[in-house]
Amino acid sequence: MWEILCEVSLLKSIWFNIHYFPFNIAIRLPVFIYRHTSVSIGGRIDGGNLLKKTGLIRIGAPHVGFINSRYNRTIWHQKGTLIVHGPCEFGSGCKVCIGKNALLSIGSHFMISGGTTIICEKSIYFGDDCLLSWEIQLLDTDYHTIRDEKGVITNHPKEIRIENHVWIGSRSTILKGTYINSGCIVASGSIVSGHLNKEKTVYACQGKIIKELKNSITWE
DSSP states (O other): HHHHHBBBBBHHHHHHHHHSSHHHHHHEEEEEEBHHHHHHHEEEEOOOGGGTTTSSEEEEEOOOOOOOTTTOOOOEEEEEEESSSOEEEETTTEEEETTTTOOOEEEETTEEEEEEEESSEEEEEESSEEEOOSSEEEESOOOSOOOOSSOOOOOOOOOEEEEOOOOOOOEEEEEEOEEETOOOOOOOTEOSSEOSSSSSSSSEETTTTTEEEEEEOOOO
16 A cells, blocks of 8 residues: 555545545545646545545556556546546546536446547446456547538537446457447457447447357456
């Protein structure tokens, strides 16, 4: 624990926790903010009694040696709601943006190794025991509005839902409307824009082109 605390920005952690939680919870420091992390706070964080655990949420934690946290800063920009169901870690260099009316729900034992971007403008859900590798993008929105000739918006944000024990490989992109079933692996460099419905399957995807590489697998 001492080694972890040496890497944590104590002042930012205290400020962050006091903003979100009543004093009797904030004093336990349920959220660790690591050094070289830029924080913009708003919205709310909900974790029930779990928030009594010190270091339950860790933002900017160094996990991989090739991501230099000093030059690839972690960014936490929150205006909406974060719900946590257990311990979770966002590695160094991550960029997390939760929009004003958005919901990001994180299952227990969630971890991002580093350098990953999450843009949540509607709803992104993770089940328990999910692992995200480095330099992944998850976006439930196109950001820019597209209208038809009558002026009707045609590209509304859509929920992303990722079930339990899913591993997403490095440099993958998970687009709005994606569903990934439990126990699956998404191959590195995939672009996912659809439903991966089979459990315990290795998928390689390029948009609507979905290939099942292996079935009935397990991973650790």
